[in-house]
Amino acid sequence: xxxxxxxxxxxxxxxxxxxxxxxxxxxxxHSGIPECAKYRPICWKLLFNYLDPKRKNNWESHLERQRxxxxxxxxxxxxPPSCKDVDLSVDHPLSDxxxxxxxxxxxxxETFLLQIDKDARRLLPDISFFQEPCKYPCxxxxxxxxxxxxxxxxxxxxxxxxxxxxxGVGIKKINLIVKRAPENYQAMQxxxxxxxxxxxxxxxxxxxxxxxxxxxxxxxEIIGPxxxxxxxxxxxxxxAEADCFWCFTALMSEIRDFFIKxxxxxxxxxxxxxxxxxxxxxxxxxxxxxxxxxxxxxxxYYSFRWISLILSQEFxxxxxxxxxxxILADDSRFEYLICVCCAMIILVRDQILxxxxxxxxxxxxxxxxxxxxxxxxxxNQLMEST
Amino acid sequence: xxxKTYDLLFKLLLIGDSGVGKTCILFRFSDDAFTSTxxxxxxxxxxxxxxxxxxxxxxxxxxxxxxxxxxxxxTTSYYRGAMGILLVYDITNEKSFENIIxxxxxxxEHANEDVExxxxxxxxxxxxxxxxxxxxxxxxxxxxxxxxxxxxAKANINIEKAFSELAEAILDQTASKxxxxxxQVVVVDRKNQEKSPAYRSCCTS
Numbered sequence: 001x002x003x004x005x006x007x008x009x010x011x012x013x014x015x016x017x018x019x020x021x022x023x024x025x026x027x028x029x030h031s032g033i034p035e036c037a038k039y040r041p042i043c044w045k046l047l048f049n050y051l052d053p054k055r056k057n058n059w060e061s062h063l064e065r066q067r068x069x070x071x072x073x074x075x076x077x078x079x080p081p082s083c084k085d086v087d088l089s090v091d092h093p094l095s096d097x098x099x100x101x102x103x104x105x106x107x108x109x110e111t112f113l114l115q116i117d118k119d120a121r122r123l124l125p126d127i128s129f130f131q132e133p134c135k136y137p138c139x140x141x142x143x144x145x146x147x148x149x150x151x152x153x154x155x156x157x158x159x160x161x162x163x164x165x166x167x168g169v170g171i172k173k174i175n176l177i178v179k180r181a182p183e184n185y186q187a188m189q190x191x192x193x194x195x196x197x198x199x200x201x202x203x204x205x206x207x208x209x210x211x212x213x214x215x216x217x218x219x220x221e222i223i224g225p226x227x228x229x230x231x232x233x234x235x236x237x238x239x240a241e242a243d244c245f246w247c248f249t250a251l252m253s254e255i256r257d258f259f260i261k262x263x264x265x266x267x268x269x270x271x272x273x274x275x276x277x278x279x280x281x282x283x284x285x286x287x288x289x290x291x292x293x294x295x296x297x298x299x300x301y302y303s304f305r306w307i308s309l310i311l312s313q314e315f316x317x318x319x320x321x322x323x324x325x326x327i328l329a330d331d332s333r334f335e336y337l338i339c340v341c342c343a344m345i346i347l348v349r350d351q352i353l354x355x356x357x358x359x360x361x362x363x364x365x366x367x368x369x370x371x372x373x374x375x376x377x378x379x380n381q382l383m384e385s386t
Numbered sequence: 387x388x389x390k391t392y393d394l395l396f397k398l399l400l401i402g403d404s405g406v407g408k409t410c411i412l413f414r415f416s417d418d419a420f421t422s423t424x425x426x427x428x429x430x431x432x433x434x435x436x437x438x439x440x441x442x443x444x445x446x447x448x449x450x451x452x453x454x455x456x457x458x459x460x461t462t463s464y465y466r467g468a469m470g471i472l473l474v475y476d477i478t479n480e481k482s483f484e485n486i487i488x489x490x491x492x493x494x495e496h497a498n499e500d501v502e503x504x505x506x507x508x509x510x511x512x513x514x515x516x517x518x519x520x521x522x523x524x525x526x527x528x529x530x531x532x533x534x535x536x537x538x539a540k541a542n543i544n545i546e547k548a549f550s551e552l553a554e555a556i557l558d559q560t561a562s563k564x565x566x567x568x569x570q571v572v573v574v575d576r577k578n579q580e581k582s583p584a585y586r587s588c589c590t591s
Contacts, residue, residue: 217457218428301429309428
């Protein structure tokens with residue numbers, strides 16, 4: 001207990017400084033953040049370089065600016081043309097003009113918003129957090145009189161025909177029965193939105209800003225942990241969305257190549273990364289490496305997901321967060337990620353050497369629960385010996 | 387090593403647009419359960435189930451793939467080894483039905499010529515949200531000479547049947563090919579084997 005307390009004190013002392021010694025802080029975070037629920041948000045903001053460790057007196061103005069910028073992005077991208085001042089003679093929903101904001105609006109719906117909607121809804125279903133109402137919903141969206149929520153744009157809708165009765169001359173009675181399916185997603189009341197809706201909006205804006213890359217499945221699993229860390233901390237929840245968006249953008253700038261098909265074969269692309277893992281395993285444990293090769297178990301069977309999602313689907317969320325502390329705090333983040341992956345394989349080596357093909361595929365695709373610190377310390381050993 | 391507990395091994399593949407229910411279909415078949423809270427499949431997943439057909443124990447090795455375009459370079463490499471492919475669309479999603487053509491072209495380009503194919507129109511329990519009629523599904527299946535069924539992983543409609551019919555079709559193929567080799571146990575690569583007369587029927591149920 002006293003060791004823990006002195007560690008906590010050392011840590012608090014580190015982040016209390018006007019100029020934070022980021023090198024020392026990284027070293028500290030690598031082996032775990034004390035009172036992580038409280039301090040993880042600030043640590044991650046520093047690790048993502050969202051907050052400049054050297055210019056603490058600038059933080060407030062910087063944050064205000066970034067949050068404002070994000071708010072403008074919401075206004076630019078999430079408000080449908082009908083709520084904006086546009087020239088209605090050229091810009092209307094039936095306009096043929098491809099530059100019409102309506103044409104973009106409909107195209108977005110079709111191309112990537114639908115996919116984002118599906119994935120935002122099924123993010124981390126094991127915890128209830130993303131289905132719960134957001135503590136600080138986006139006022140522009142939830143208080144609007146017109147329906148401007150993103151998921152409304154892609155909700156499957158059918159035109160219902162009505163029973164029309166003629167009653168006398170020119171009088172029609174129309175019976176419109178709108179069926180509601182019981183499984184209709186529970187919409188939040190006006191003034192509220194669920195956390196998954198916030199995630200949907202961030203991913204949508206990211207895809208709009210990075211149109212060359214767009215939205216790729218799995219990005220939801222990358223943004224999920226970051227948003228959770230900020231939004232579940234009382235001190236950081238109010239601006240969780242804006243802060244998360246910029247931190248996610250920073251992280252994506254490092255790993256975007258994993259998500260781009262045309263870069264698959266490059267060193268920084270996903271296949272390049274999987275090859276690094278294969279080579280490391282060959283070097284560190286030739287028996288296991290040979291065994292997997294003999295059985296025809298290719299790295300893409302398991303490590304495609306491990307690497308591109310930074311292991312976010314392989315462990316429970318608290319362990320993923322602990323794992324990300326170390327990865328983000330490492331100077332060569334994704335080399336270290338490869339070490340963690342390699343450690344995971346070596347830690348189940350006895351089973352791999354024993355199992356047949358299908359049990360091995362299952363083992364690696366559903367990695368057994370294990371003390372995450374155990375995995376990390378094995379990864380550290382591998383990192384030191386390379 | 388454990389003793390072999392099956393007579394034949396069939397490799398099957400599930401493909402189709404994202405969100406049509408491929409993982410749910412597989413989960414229903416392998417674990418006889420349904421949950422609507424599946425995470426999206428990234429890359430490729432894998433399940434095993436052994437079924438008995440005509441007195442033979444058949445091990446089905448089923449690969450579940452990610453639907454989004456980005457993953458195609460990863461997933462198409464599995465087409466080659468597949469003996470049966472289940473192509474899934476969602477009856478409440480027009481686009482997923484239109485894309486059937488695209489998926490069929492993918493099969494032509496990447497799979498064995500004699501791979502057994504089957505189209506599944508999933509989510510058929512959601513009648514009030516239906517957009518693709520059963521007739522349209524049947525028509526496209528007829529046009530390409532492929533088996534067709536409407537399924538619901540949620541209501542457990544036709545799931546078992548889809549897999550066993552596909553397995554039976556593969557069994558017919560292998561039986562006609564290997565009729566002079568009774569001891570043949572595992573057939574993996576059939577690329578070089580003679581093509582059998584195509585057995586195709588359009589199943590509706």
